[in-house]
Amino acid sequence: RKEVEQDPGPFNVPEGATVAFNCTYSNSASQSFFWYRQDCRKEPKLLMSVYSSGNEDGRFTAQLNRASQYISLLIRDSKLSDSATYLCVVPPMDSSYKLIFGSGTRLLVRP
């Protein structure tokens, strides 16, 4: 099993829709998780962190399900500008810096 797995998508949704995608991880001891956003042909940028209590930032909500070993990202009221690839990131237990990036889920928001 890969350390981090994501559905590549694309998720194609209309503006205003609510969309959610998951990321599964293999290391049950992982404590922290992160979502990065990468626009087409651009560099990744940190979107939000996910700890045990989850995290909400405006239209974005990230949650952790330890029992099933996945994290989710929910986007409400999708905007055209949300179109991007969302990368799930898990720090490995043996390193505090060698982040493991998922291959990303692509989101397309259409007018």
Next chain:
Amino acid sequence: GAGVSQSPSNKVTEKGKDVELRCDPISGHTALYWYRQSLGQGLEFLIYFQGNSAPDKSGLPSDRFSAERTGGSVSTLTIQRTQQEDSAVYLCASSFPGLAYEQYFGPGTRLTVT
């Protein structure tokens, strides 16, 4: 302030040639990372520098790859005798030590080996 900068933005080279990719991190960020991203793939860790400590080179795919960081700031990634499978976007990132999850990435160098 200025973000992470990388040069060149694009590099086309012939198989067998050597290339040098440059990264200038954010001022004050002592941690510096190199990644490789192939089309449609996730980021592949290559190497990590932190201050004056020995770099973590565990992600370098072969001995044709090397990197150095001079004066704790600018870093150069060198690929010798390039192969077609080296074609990818090479991304550099920097962060404050202890905040590795919050990495700031440069725009990348798109390397094409013909």
